[in-house]
Amino acid sequence: MSNLFNIDIVNPEQSFLSKDNVFEVVIPAVEGEIGILKDHIPIISFLKPGIIRVFSESEEQSFYVEDGIVEFKDNTLSVLTSSIFDLKDADKNFVSESISSAEAELSKDNIDDQKRFLLNHKVEVLKSISIN
């Protein structure tokens, strides 16, 4: 029996990625990373800034996402996100810009703890990208 399932990543403008031969996807859910295999129970969660890793038979792909919602049902993983890019075509300028804007946001006084946590995390992830 095959252990493959489908993944659909859509952003508001288009369908970003659609594959039917993945065997594992790791998503940065808001309460920690989740690895999803075939026949996972139905789940809805949302994302924090991080890397989605998609493992298919032939290759491994990584995408940076800022936020979004994931739904897994009937062996189809749907990821809805408004900001996503493939790590392979990561734009150095864009990454460093995002880091500095996030840091600027962090230096403001009126943000709550949850936001601070998310922003800190975002900076961390973005920095790890620019090192690679």
Add this chain to the structure above:
Amino acid sequence: MPSLDDLRKRITSVKSTQKITKAMKMVAAAKLRKAQENAEKGRPYSEKMNNVILNLSKSITDKENAPKLLVGTGEEKVHLCIVLTADRGLCGGFNTNIIKKAKSYFEKIISENKTLKIITVGSKGYDQLKRQYKSYIVENISFKESKNINYFDADKVGKIIIEKFEKNEFDVCAIFYNKFKNVITQIPQEQQIVPLNEDKEVSGNDNDYEFEPDEDEILSNLLPKNISTQIFKAMLENSASEQGSRMTAMDNATRNAGELVDRLTIEYNRSRQAAITKELIEIISGAESL
């Protein structure tokens, strides 16, 4: 009767107008294809979003504490209307149709003694509404600078709505836009986005989801996004409708100009012939009198 020279001038002017409308039609046709493609590409996102929200709201048992964006504030006093129109004219009844639909809604609200607030997106809507409803318009947004419809713009509108909602500035929010059916038909739509209408009950789909974190938190994270998504969808539909409407309008204009040129040419030829005949008669009768 206009002189030959006047007729000739009119024919040239109508011909050059025809050239412009023809060019506009072709530009609109090219843009329409792109806009339609974009609208189709954007559909899966909003559909999936709807599905997730539907599943979530079904699993919420405690209606009392559910997020206000979903169930409303419990009152219906202040209505916020988002009127989405184009930034440019010359597109037939496109803008007027949305305005007409919106106006009938406004009248209803006012006659029920409720408070009305209007946000116009797109300059044409503002131009048409400011005469009559100036005092109700709270904001006027235009995305003239952005060449393409993008999610970023829709998100800006969404954020304004959320901000106003959090400040308790309105109870009910509705958006007005044109739904693209086909090139000739665009249907003006009125859609309520706050509180969310739950008329689409899907039965027999009781999947038990696992939620992480809990339903409430996901919903309160998701609902603001849904508003932006709905606005984005409306903007996409609108841009396809605008191009479709412009294409039809310009096609008609080109045809009318063609008819006008034909008529003017006949008139021109007739009066030229009349002048020649008159001259001939003068010459002949002059020769005869000798």
